[in-house]
Amino acid sequence: MGNDQNTVLAIGTKKGLWLAQSRNRQDWTLTGPHFTTLEVPSVAIDTRGGRTRIFAGVNDWHWGPTVVHSDDLGATWSETEKGAVKFPEDTDTALARVWHIRPDTADRPGVVWAGCEPISVFKSTDDGENFELNRGLWDHPHRSEWGAGFGGAAVHSIVPNAADSNVVHAAMSTGGVYRSTDGGASWEPRNKGIKADFFPEPWPEFGQCVHHITADAGDPDRLYAQNHGGVYRTDNSGDEWTSIAQGLPADFGFVFLAHPRTPGTVWTIPLKGAEERNPVGGRLSAYRSTDAGEHWEEQHDGLPEPDYNAVLRDAAAVDDNPGSVGVYFGTRGGEVFASPDEGAHFNTVAQRLPDVLSVRAAVVVGG
Numbered sequence: 001m002g003n004d005q006n007t008v009l010a011i012g013t014k015k016g017l018w019l020a021q022s023r024n025r026q027d028w029t030l031t032g033p034h035f036t037t038l039e040v041p042s043v044a045i046d047t048r049g050g051r052t053r054i055f056a057g058v059n060d061w062h063w064g065p066t067v068v069h070s071d072d073l074g075a076t077w078s079e080t081e082k083g084a085v086k087f088p089e090d091t092d093t094a095l096a097r098v099w100h101i102r103p104d105t106a107d108r109p110g111v112v113w114a115g116c117e118p119i120s121v122f123k124s125t126d127d128g129e130n131f132e133l134n135r136g137l138w139d140h141p142h143r144s145e146w147g148a149g150f151g152g153a154a155v156h157s158i159v160p161n162a163a164d165s166n167v168v169h170a171a172m173s174t175g176g177v178y179r180s181t182d183g184g185a186s187w188e189p190r191n192k193g194i195k196a197d198f199f200p201e202p203w204p205e206f207g208q209c210v211h212h213i214t215a216d217a218g219d220p221d222r223l224y225a226q227n228h229g230g231v232y233r234t235d236n237s238g239d240e241w242t243s244i245a246q247g248l249p250a251d252f253g254f255v256f257l258a259h260p261r262t263p264g265t266v267w268t269i270p271l272k273g274a275e276e277r278n279p280v281g282g283r284l285s286a287y288r289s290t291d292a293g294e295h296w297e298e299q300h301d302g303l304p305e306p307d308y309n310a311v312l313r314d315a316a317a318v319d320d321n322p323g324s325v326g327v328y329f330g331t332r333g334g335e336v337f338a339s340p341d342e343g344a345h346f347n348t349v350a351q352r353l354p355d356v357l358s359v360r361a362a363v364v365v366g367g
Contacts, residue, residue, distance in 0.1 A: 005363050007319055008073065009328060009349060010054055011336055012040030012358035017056050019074045020349050025319075025326050025340035028349045034074055042114075042314055044101035045362035046128070049109055052364050055128055057085075057098030057114070065095050067114065069128055073364075085114055085122050085131045091138065093118060099154045100314060101128075105162055115155030119146050119172050123184065134184045137170065142189070142206055149173030149209050149228075156313055157213045161237075162220040169213060169223065169238060176208035177225065179238050190238030195230050211254045212313040216292065218263025224293065226256040226268055226313075233293050244293025249280040254313035255329065259342075260320050264292040267299075267318075267327060267343060269311045282306030286327065286343050302337070302346035309333035312357055319361040330356025 009020040009028070016033030017040045035058050042057035054070045056077075067084040068077045087093040100115035114122040114131050120138055122131035137155075146153060154173060161167035166183045169190070176191040189206035196208045209228035216222035221237040224244075230251050232241040245251040250270040259265035267288050272280045279285070284307040285300040309331035316329035327343045330336040334353035337346045338361075 005321070007321070007326065008045060008052070008054075008362055008364050009336070009338070010043040010045055010056070010358075010360045011330060011350065011353065011356060012043045012056060012314075013330075013334070013353050014039055014355035014357060016040065016354065017043065017058075017074075018350060018353060019054070020336070021073075022338075025321075025338055026347050028338070030350050031074065034077070039357070041357045042098050042101045043358045043360045044103055044112075045360045046103040046112065047320070047362050047364065048103065048106050052362070053127065055101045055103075055112070057101055057358075059097060065097055067098055067101065067128060067131070080129055084124070084128065085116060087120075088133060091133070097152065097154065099156045100158060102158045102160070103128075104160050108160070108165060111160075113158040113160065113168075115158050115170065115172075117152045117154035119143070119153050119155055119175065121155050121158060121170055121184070136180065136185045137178065137187050140178075140187055142175065145207065146172065146175040147207070156211075159213055159215050159223065162215070164220070167220075167237070169215075171210040171213045171225070173211065173228075174207060174209045176206045176210050177213060177238055178206075190234075191241070192239065193234075193241035193243075194225065194227055194232055197229055212256045214256050214258045214266070216263055217259050217261050217265070222292065224256050224258065224266055226253050228252065228274060231256075231268060231293070244289075247296040248287055252277070253311075255311055255316040257316055257318050257327065259325055260318060261325075262290075265290050265342075266293065267316075269316065269329065271310055277310045278308040279310075282308050284309070284311075284331070286329070286339075288343050299339070299343035299346075301344065302339075302348075304335070307331065307333070307335075309335070314358040315356045317359050317361045319363055321363050326361060328359050328361050330359045332356065 018032035039059040104111035157171040319326040
């Protein structure tokens with residue numbers, strides 16, 4: 001990495017936000033906490049248009065949840081006066097939590113998505129200053145049958161299609177994967193092949209507890225899903241999913257990451273079962289596939305052992321380094337790890353933070 005490239009890591013926790021910076025992705029400078037007493041369940045770093053904007057979804061227990069942003073690497077923070085994310089009055093609903101913030105692609109400037117609790121999708125077209133409720137999903141006839149996962153009823157993954165701005169996928173707990181092909185005006189469930197083993201009929205049209213979805217770098221119609229039991233891939237935009245769990249020590253977990261440039265390269269972090277939710281045998285490892293989940297290799301070098309802390313769905317990320325991509329994740333034990341070489345070796349960014357809920361990374365040229 002050249003000296004003009006600064007990697008920025010945003011770390012949201014149960015009590016506060018930390019920012020880490022590094023020129024080599026091995027030696028880190030940690031600052032914080034920001035929002036010391038507040039839960040930060042979602043973060044994002046938007047580097048489109050030559051500007052670095054850090055987003056944080058914060059839960060203020062007095063004023064309520066909102067989205068704030070910083071354009072100066074955390075020196076100052078701005079908040080929309082009346083709240084960036086809020087439900088319209090006619091919904092008679094209050095925002096409970098912003099679970100996921102997703103800047104869209106570089107050729108869709110200004111567009112930022114938010115997945116929220118209760119189950120909802122919001123979209124901003126002004127760089128995250130103001131978000132509008134997606135009525136197509138909110139008014140969906142399935143709404144009354146969607147349930148709450150262990151952490152709540154929320155949209156936790158939003159995947160805009162890189163090739164077609166009309167196509168977007170969203171995943172929720174519980175409800176499964178839904179797809180829109182008309183820019184969000186309407187949504188249909190896309191869960192064929194994903195098992196819901198907690199139902200008497202384990203192959204429903206919807207109702208699955210999908211934990212996370214992401215898209216492949218080479219084909220926007222190829223997506224991956226980490227389920228509440230089960231690891232899956234679709235090659236046809238969700239029309240049908242197939243299992244890719246063979247070779248993993250467990251098929252439960254929350255994390256699924258895709259390489260930003262290399263097709264077929266993905267990562268997951270398996271956990272043992274829905275009841276335990278710990279690394280199998282206390283061995284915390286990332287698993288990488290370079291062939292779209294056909295085979296998996298363990299990546300453990302530099303990680304502590306034993307470690308019985310889970311990694312949550314938004315607490316892992318890859319960066320956009322033009323050389324070797326960095327892989328990052330934080331645990332519920334307050335440790336954050338970074339790999340500068342696509343998972344081959346990990347180093348420690350931070351220790352003994354509060355419960356890590358969200359992690360995002362980006363390369364800032366000249367930062």
